[in-house]
Amino acid sequence: xxxxxxxxxxxxxxxxxxxxxxxxxxxxxxxxxxxxxxxxxxxxxxxxxxxxxxxxxxxxxxxxxxxxxxxxxxxxxxxxxxxxxxxxxxxxxxxxxxxxxxxxxxxxxxxxxxxxxxxxxxxxxxxxxxxxxxxxxxxxxxxxxxxxxxxxxxxxxxxxxxxxxxxxxxxxxxxxxxxxxxxxxxxxxxxxxxxxxxxxxxxxxxxxxxxxxxxxxxxxxxxxxxxxxxxxxxxxxxxxxxxxxxxxxxxxxxxxxxxxxxxxxxxxxxxxxxxxxxxxxxxxxxxxxxxxxxxxxxxxxxxxxxxxxxxxxxxxxxxxxxxxxxxxxxxxxxxxxxxxxxxxxxxxxxxxxxxxxxxxxxxxxxxxxxxxxxxxxxxxxxxxxxxxxxxxxxxxxxxxxxxxxxxxxxxxxxxxxxxxxxxxxxxxxxxxxxxxxxxxxxxxxxxxxxxxxxxx
Amino acid sequence: xxxxxxxxxxxxxxxxxxxxxxxxxxxxxxxxxxxxxxxxxxxxxxxxxxxxxxxxxxxxxxxxxxxxxxxxxxxxxxxxxxxxxxxxxxxxxxxxxxxxxxxxxxxxxxxxxxxxxxxxxxxxxxxxxxxxxxxxxxxxxxxxxxxxxxxxxxxxxxxxxxxxxxxxxxxxxxxxxxxxxxxxxxxxxxxxxxxxxxxxxxxxxxxxxxxxxxxxxx
Numbered sequence: 001x002x003x004x005x006x007x008x009x010x011x012x013x014x015x016x017x018x019x020x021x022x023x024x025x026x027x028x029x030x031x032x033x034x035x036x037x038x039x040x041x042x043x044x045x046x047x048x049x050x051x052x053x054x055x056x057x058x059x060x061x062x063x064x065x066x067x068x069x070x071x072x073x074x075x076x077x078x079x080x081x082x083x084x085x086x087x088x089x090x091x092x093x094x095x096x097x098x099x100x101x102x103x104x105x106x107x108x109x110x111x112x113x114x115x116x117x118x119x120x121x122x123x124x125x126x127x128x129x130x131x132x133x134x135x136x137x138x139x140x141x142x143x144x145x146x147x148x149x150x151x152x153x154x155x156x157x158x159x160x161x162x163x164x165x166x167x168x169x170x171x172x173x174x175x176x177x178x179x180x181x182x183x184x185x186x187x188x189x190x191x192x193x194x195x196x197x198x199x200x201x202x203x204x205x206x207x208x209x210x211x212x213x214x215x216x217x218x219x220x221x222x223x224x225x226x227x228x229x230x231x232x233x234x235x236x237x238x239x240x241x242x243x244x245x246x247x248x249x250x251x252x253x254x255x256x257x258x259x260x261x262x263x264x265x266x267x268x269x270x271x272x273x274x275x276x277x278x279x280x281x282x283x284x285x286x287x288x289x290x291x292x293x294x295x296x297x298x299x300x301x302x303x304x305x306x307x308x309x310x311x312x313x314x315x316x317x318x319x320x321x322x323x324x325x326x327x328x329x330x331x332x333x334x335x336x337x338x339x340x341x342x343x344x345x346x347x348x349x350x351x352x353x354x355x356x357x358x359x360x361x362x363x364x365x366x367x368x369x370x371x372x373x374x375x376x377x378x379x380x381x382x383x384x385x386x387x388x389x390x391x392x393x394x395x396x397x398x399x400x401x402x403x404x405x406x407x408x409x410x411x412x413x414x415x416x417x418x419x420x421x422x423x424x425x426x427x428x429x430x431x432x433x434x435x436x437x438x439x440x441x442x443x444x445x446x447x448x449x450x451x452x453x454x455x456x
Numbered sequence: 457x458x459x460x461x462x463x464x465x466x467x468x469x470x471x472x473x474x475x476x477x478x479x480x481x482x483x484x485x486x487x488x489x490x491x492x493x494x495x496x497x498x499x500x501x502x503x504x505x506x507x508x509x510x511x512x513x514x515x516x517x518x519x520x521x522x523x524x525x526x527x528x529x530x531x532x533x534x535x536x537x538x539x540x541x542x543x544x545x546x547x548x549x550x551x552x553x554x555x556x557x558x559x560x561x562x563x564x565x566x567x568x569x570x571x572x573x574x575x576x577x578x579x580x581x582x583x584x585x586x587x588x589x590x591x592x593x594x595x596x597x598x599x600x601x602x603x604x605x606x607x608x609x610x611x612x613x614x615x616x617x618x619x620x621x622x623x624x625x626x627x628x629x630x631x632x633x634x635x636x637x638x639x640x641x642x643x644x645x646x647x648x649x650x651x652x653x654x655x656x657x658x659x660x661x662x663x664x665x666x667x668x669x670x671x672x673x674x
Contacts, residue, residue, distance in 0.1 A: 045507035045524040045640040047492040056491040058507040058524065124618055130487050131612035133508060133521045138605035142519065175609060178616030 009183050013117045017182060020117070021077050023054045024125045025084050025105060028132055028189070029069040029158060030059050032086045032103050035136035036145040036154045055126035072158040078107045078187065087157040087164075088141050092199065093150060099167040100141040100154070101193035103132075103177075108188060112181040121182050128178040128189060135177055139193045168194045459557070459574040462614055464607050467583040468516075468600050469593065470544055475513040477536045477580065479604050480611070481556050481648075482511070482522035484578055485532070487615045488558060489523050489643040490634070495627040506641055517601035520608070525641045535648040542652045543584055552652035555579045558644045560622045561632040570632065575620055 009017065034041055043058030053059070078084050083106035091097040115121060136142060145154045165172060177189035438445070468476050491504030507524025522529060539554045556578045561570040587593050622633045622644065634642045 040510035040512070040519075041521075042509050043507040043524060044505075045491070046505040047640050048494065048504060053491075053505040056503045056505055058505050127487060127615055127618070131615055134483050134486065134608050135612050137510070137519045137521060138608050143517070146519075176613065176616075178612060181618075 008113060009117075013183070017117045017121065017184065018077060020122055020125060021182075021187065022073065024129070024187070025073055025078065026061075026066065026069050027054055027057070027059050027129055028084075028103070028105055029086055030061055030065055031129060031132050032088070032136055033065045033156050034060070034062060035133075035142060036088055036156060038145050038148045038154070055122070055129050057126060057129055059129070068158055072160065076160055078105050078160075080107060080109060080185070081162075082160050083107075083162065085159050085161060085163055087159070088145075089155045089157070090141075090144060090152050091155055092152045096199050097155075098169070098199055099164070099194065100144065100197075101139055101168070101191055102163045103136075103189070103191045104163050105187065105189050107185045110181065110186045111183055112186075113183050115181055115183060117183065121180060124180040125187075128180055128187075131178045132189065135175065135191065139175070139191060140195065140197055141193065144197070163192050165192055168192055169196050171195045459559075459577050460614075460619060461577045461579065462610070463579045463581065464610070465581040465583075466600070466603055466607070467585050469587055469596055470540075470584050472513075472515045472596075472600055473540045473543060473582065473584065474533070474536050475516050475518070476582070476600060476604065477539065477554060478511070478522075478532060479513065479516070479518055479520040480578075480580060480607055481532055481536070482529075483520055483608050483611050484556060485528065485643055485646070486521055486523050487611070488576075488646070489525075489528070489641050492636075492640070492642050493624075493630060493634070495630075499626060501624075501627075504641075513601075515597065516604065517598050518604045520604075523641050523643075525638055527638045528641060528643065531638075532648075539648075539650040539652070542650065543582070546652065549583070549585055550652065551581065551583045552650060553579055553581045554648060554650035556646060556648055558646045560645060563632070575622065 043060055045058065046053070073084070076082070083104045085105075086103045087099055088101045088103075089097055089099045141154070144152075148154050172192055172194050174190060174192045177191060179189070180187040464480065466476060486506075486508075489506055491506050493501045493503055495501040509522050509524045510519055511522055512519050536554075539552065543550055543552050557574050558576040559572045559574040562573055564571050585596075587596055625633045630636060633645060635645050636642060
């Protein structure tokens with residue numbers, strides 16, 4: 001092994017080697033991304049060599065992925081400290097996201113001067129790609145990608161830089177795919193993948209809400225839910241200079257190498273025509289955006305008559321307000337103008353949740369729950385007349401509210417108050433110990449059972 | 457010359473035997489198969505393309521990659537089925553081992569036949585277990601999938617050590633290195649051999665218990 005021997009390479013060999021490495025990059029990207037499309041791969045063997053298939057392997061180029069790969073590479077090849085990475089992540093319909101794995105093609109300084117570029121290196125690259133084919137099927141992301149659909153989709157991102165291990169959670173694993181020594185260094189391919197596949201229930205954009213989020217003078221925001229549009233989209237140029245990616249906590253937006261306008265997430269979804277999304281959706285600085293799935297229509301929502309029925313709404317109206325008898329004229333609902341599309345700037349809210357809440361007291365009554373947005377939360381709700389609940393107290397203004405509050409604030413269970421709970425691994429280990437113990441004492445147990453039978 | 461050897465050991469149910477073996481042997485053959493050679497003038501040759509097929513298992517949570525060659529698939533399935541039949545002749549739990557051996561032929565002087573020289577041998581020792589409940593089968597299905605994934609990682613690691621491979625031959629010697637009987641692809645010459653035997657019945661309960669204990673101890 002020697003230091004960089006690039007100078008000893010003939011110009012032709014150097015040219016060939018660069019070409020091989022470039023196509024190894026492009027084909028590797030195809031193999032990885034296609035394995036996450038959710039479909040099985042099948043390409044035909046060709047006994048005759050009418051066309052040149054790189055590395056003598058049947059790897060179809062998905063045009064969109066090829067374009068993305070070429071755009072990322074654009075003359076750059078893996079080199080010392082500069083690896084080509086393909087990041088695979090999962091995005092749920094609620095907008096939660098986590099990195100599942102990162103495949104990395106890098107180069108180290110261990111070179112082999114005497115190796116034949118046009119034969120040995122090329123063939124070994126073919127072996128490496130074969131290994132990549134087989135190993136892309138064994139990581140947890142493969143099973144997930146086969147199950148993707150309405151609940152979650154698999155996305156990919158290609159960039160040059162370092163693998164962001166911190167985005168893979170605790171207990172991630174690194175798997176070596178293979179290595180190909182060349183006269184200018186050894187090409188190495190590896191994958192780092194997440195082993196804990198549960199999305200934590202907090203700490204993500206879309207799930208966080210600030211206490212003052214629904215300030216009366218803050219216009220509600222929402223994201224366009226037109227299904228024909230890319231589901232979430234933000235343009236890098238629109239971002240403020242000091243924009244901070246809230247998703248960075250989980251590594252999705254961690255792209256320190258690519259300039260912002262190169263940050264691209266692409267959905268690995270359909271077979272030939274991948275729908276591409278540009279970066280994850282974020283509202284204005286500091287605000288968290290809920291990227292919920294298709295618009296939901298609640299029990300009290302009006303149908304087509306309500307203009308802008310797809311829009312999100314504020315739902316933090318105090319519940320007691322609903323029980324107040326100061327009903328406003330119902331006509332108000334229809335007199336308010338819908339929120340103009342041009343003013344739709346952010347994203348928020350799942351209307352079905354507030355509707356679920358209201359339905360306790362409003363069952364059986366008719367009411368309007370349109371998409372009106374105004375500056376005061378008190379005016380956001382159309383108040384409907386509420387019958388006195390069965391078995392309710394005379395003061396119907398408060399009893400339902402009290403009941404609701406009681407439900408909301410139950411006393412803490414003793415179990416959860418105990419801070420010294422054993423962790424899962426300890427519990428599992430104790431199971432094993434118990435099992436082993438019981439096995440050792442099998443005779444004792446058998447005797448015990450026999451003695452019981454005898455007693456009977 | 458000593459052949460490289462690699463031995464794997466696995467426990468599985470009777471119905472999983474074929475898929476386990478196909479998963480491992482197809483993965484190996486995928487690495488050890490080239491496109492068809494077409495010799496041209498002056499010793500040069502061009503190489504065909506090896507197609508790629510994803511194959512899902514029915515009884516194991518596992519997908520493996522194989523060459524797109526129905527003939528090669530059929531040939532492998534035939535060998536594996538023979539091994540499975542031999543194993544299942546034995547009542548109850550049993551064990552056996554099956555080897556995939558790559559070799560090259562060396563011409564000998566007349567009247568002696570060509571000598572076969574193995575250069576890589578993959579052996580799989582298989583324990584066949586009986587499971588009584590559906591929950592055990594479900595655990596086994598996942599466990600065997602995980603074990604197969606581990607084996608595939610081992611195979612890839614071995615393949616990328618880039619150890620000895622027979623040189624690509626000139627046209628007259630092609631049949632001494634590659635199996636040219638397949639119409640679409642060209643694997644290195646290989647053969648499959650196996651032997652079976654019954655395992656002691658006393659181990660059955662232990663195997664099942666170990667399966668459960670391993671599951672709980674993850």
